[in-house]
Amino acid sequence: MSSHISQEKQEQAQVIFQNGLSLLQQGKSEEADRLFSEAYLLDPKNADVLNLLGIRSYQKQEYRNAIDFLNQANQIAPHCAPTLSNLGLVHNALFEYADALHFFNLAIKYAPNIPETHNNRGNALKGLGKITEANSAYEKAITLRPNYAEALSNQGALLLESGQTEKAITLFEKAIAANPRFAIAFNNLGNAFTQLENYEDAFQCFEQALQIHPGYLDACLNFGNSLKKCKQYTAAIDCYQHALKINPENAKTFFLLGEVYYDTGDCDLAKTYYAKSLEIYPVDLEAQIALAIAQIPKVFKSAEELGDSRNAFSQQLEFFQRNLQHQSGSIQSDKILARHPFYLAYQDENNRTLMAKLGEICSGLAQPIQAKLGAKKELTDISSKIRIGIISSFICSHPVWHAITKGWVNHLDDKQFELHIFNTNGVEDQETEKAKSRVASYMNCGTDIMVAAQTIADHKLDVILYPEIGMDTISKSLACLRLAPKQIVSWGHPETTGLPTIDFYLSSQLMESADSNDYYSEKLITLPSLGTYFEQEVVEPIKPDLQNLGINPNTPILLCAGSPSKYSPVHDHVFVQIAKKLGACQLVFFNFDKNLTAILRERLQLAFAREQLDSTQYLRFIPFLNKQEFYGLMREADLYLDTIGFSGFNTAMQALSCDLPIISIAGTKMRGRLASAILDRIGLPELICQSDTAYIDLAVEFIQNRNLLNSIKDRIAKSKAILFNDLEPIRSLEQFLIQQARK
Structure with a gap:
């Protein structure tokens, strides 16, 4: 084609282009596109035509074509701010944020007062993890146009990810006031209300978003996510199934169906949906790691399933590791870092090798985040206080707080230690307020890993303490990084982390066995006694309505208060044999979770049926009780049967507070020795068994010998005080922290 285009053709192309614009405004996009192509063939150097072809390609998600057209337009008119801004927009869509930022900066240079450019520049900066600069860009867009709904909503989304939920809500509401038909703002507001567990308002927001835009896939999926978080699992599944009608080939929808089915304990369906997600999008590493973790059931249906699940998990982990090595380009690592095989700990096996393999993967994936963090901490001057960071989602009335963290916060010597608490977006209550008054600083570090990590690194800590790793996704992700010299x-969560970034595992002398070092990737530190300072809570027991709960007060009550996951099928025969030997007795379990409890109940019913016993004569599954009624039930119960293999700590302490005798087995791993350690401490080793048979026989003996049972209750009443308010572990921890910080 000749480089010279006649004026006649140029004018003809411009007329056709204008006709195309008119058709586009009428919603006749296909006819318009034909005219734009015709105009381009007549005059391929018309910058207006090239620009619009670029935008239309962008709208059709043909991003490389869009860049080609826009680059041609940019060569013809190199200082055209709309072209430069459009190039930035396409690079944003391709997640090429550095390139996008380059073009937005150029666009602003030539036209500094276009609000859209500043808003889109904010999106690029957010993609690069430059949160403060992104916020400023949105702020500039809003200053130029105060009722700019999109910028208000984007700034709100940024604050929401930073844990500033209330401020985010204000911005979303302003965006909706500016544009009541702005479905994206309703969707974002629904996410904010979900984060606050204000579910009814969240549901209304998602419904509003879908009324405005019935095909709004993200709103449909977030509606499902909110329902899932609210534990309305059936409704969540319906939502995801509706999303499949909007787009039957969306990998994320199948992934979320996998998530909800794993939450409800249906591993088979979870694995099916994760696999379907990977069929559509095979390079999705989050789906790959989710599929690996889904090999481990939350509650086992049989003993055979236990061994099979370990092998399948190991194989999937190796598959994931191989895929990772062949992955090209940047990886969205924060979602993968958050994944944790929480239920692996409920298998009474040595998990060190499996956890170390996953730990190696996670620490490798965390390296790009680590590389962006500021300078490392220099050792604190010996005359200064040692700066200790506590990272947890449970700075509130929670078992982890009561068992571990509260003792650190209240009793570490504030003359020697300066405490800084980083709440990873967890619930706040009265315990939180007390914690704030005890520490040098307290902050909610939000859910954005890069922001939270930089916030913590900026505090230049000497030591970081994690009360647990595995229960909270944000803490788990942060633990994959080196944010202090000692971690x-x-x-x-009584299991090794497998993470090379965690130096020490803080346990207790009474909880560990001679072989314990073999179970940890970290260096094991055993503090004296129970290793913790535990306050005795003052609770006024209220006697529950036993008859309403289906419990006969005249028949022995054996309390089984563990979560369904703690009951291994290997030990189901224990309950059957106790019932068989005693005859009349009641084994009282709790309805922790409808779906998970159903798996346990069905498994136990089968175990009883195999011995020709009617399980309804012995098994009781009752609703959760409030704390006062739970204490009242423990006062009425005859025995507390500790879970075998994964023991209970807080519940055991509460039982002994009520003078309720506990029968336990001292396991080989620390997680199987929590209650037995407490019994050892209180001077009641005769309640600690070494086998299932001994456990069964002891339970039967106590129920059949009331004098013996009452003598144990008397001994508990006289000696239980030793369990509480023990400062020796705290003083020992202080010495260890000083030694590590001054090295």
Whole structure:
């Protein structure tokens, strides 16, 4: 084609282009596109035509074509701010944020007062993890146009990810006031209300978003996510199924169906949906790691399933690791870092090798985040206080707080230690307020890993204490990074982390066995006694309505208060044999979760049926009680049967507070020795068994020998005080922290 285009053709192309614009405004996009192509063939150097072809390609998600057209337009008119801004927009869509930022900066240079450019520049900066600069860009867009709904909503989304939920809500509401038909703002507001667990308002927002835009896939999926978080699982599944009608080939929808089915304990369906997600989008690493973790059931249906699940998890982990090595380009690592095989700990096996393999993967994935963090901490001057960071989602009335963290916050010597608490977006209550009054600083570090990590790194800590790693996704992700010279985890989740970034595992002398070092990737530190300062809570027991709960007060009550996951099928025969030997007795379990409890109940019913016993004569599954009624039930119960293999700590302490005798087995791993350690401490080793048979026989003996049972209750009443308010572990921890910080 000749480089010279006649004026006649140029004018003809311009007329056709204008006709195309008119058709586009009428919603006749296909006819308009034909005219734009015709205009381009007549005059390929018309910058207006090139620009619009670029925008139309962008709208059709043909991003490389869009860049080609816009680059041609930019060569013809190199200082055209709309062209430069459009190039930035396409690079944003391709997640090429550095390139996008370059073009937005150029666009602003030539036209500094276009609000859209500043808003889109904010999106690019957010993509690059430059949160403060992104916020400023949105702020500039809003200053130029105060009722700019999109910028208000984007700034709100940024604050929401930073844990500033209330401020985010204000911005979303302003965006909706500016544009009552802005479905995206309703969707974002629904996410904010979900974060605050204000579910009814969240549901209304998602419904509003879908009324405005019935095909709004993200709003449909977030509606499902909100329902899932609210534990309305059936409704969540309906939402995701509706999303499949909007787009039957969306990998994320299948992934979320996998998530909800894993939450409800249906591993088979979870694995099916994760696999379907990967069929559509095979390079999705989050779906790959989710599929690996889904090999581990939350509650086992049989003993055979236990061994099979470990092998399948190991194989999937190796598959994931191989895929990772062949992955090209940047990886969205924060979602993968958050994944944790929480229920692996409920298998009474040595998990060190499996956890170390996952830990190696996670620490490798965390390296790009680590590289962006500021300078490392220099050792604190010996005359200064040692700066301790506590990272947790449970700075509130929660078992981890009561068992571990509260003792640190209230009793570490504030003359020697300066405490800084980083709440990873957890619930706040009266315990939180008390914690704030005890520490040098307290902050909610939000859910954005990069922002939270930089916030913590900026505090230049000497030591970081994690009360647990595994229960909270944000803490788990942060633990994959090196944010202080020394990093320590405690037993809130009683399992090794496998992470090379965690130096020490803080446990207790009474909880560990001779072989314990073999179970940890970290260096094991055993503090004296129970290793923790535990306050005795003052609770006024209220006697529950036993008859209403289906419990006969005249028949022995054996309390089984563990979560369904703690009951391994290997030990189901224990309950059957106790019932068989005693005859009349009631084994009282709790309805922790409808779906998970159903798996346990069905498994136990089968175990009883195999011995020709009617399970309804012995098994009781009752609703959760409030604390006062739970204490009242423990006062009425005859025995507390500790879970075998994964023991209970807080519940055991509460039982002994009520003088309720506990029968336990001292397991080989720390997680199987929590209650037995407490019994050892209180001087009641005769309540600690070494086998299932001994456990069964002891339970039967106590129920059949009331004098013996009452003598144990008397001994508990006289000696239980030793369990509480023990400062020796705190003083020992202080010495260890000083030693590590001054090295």
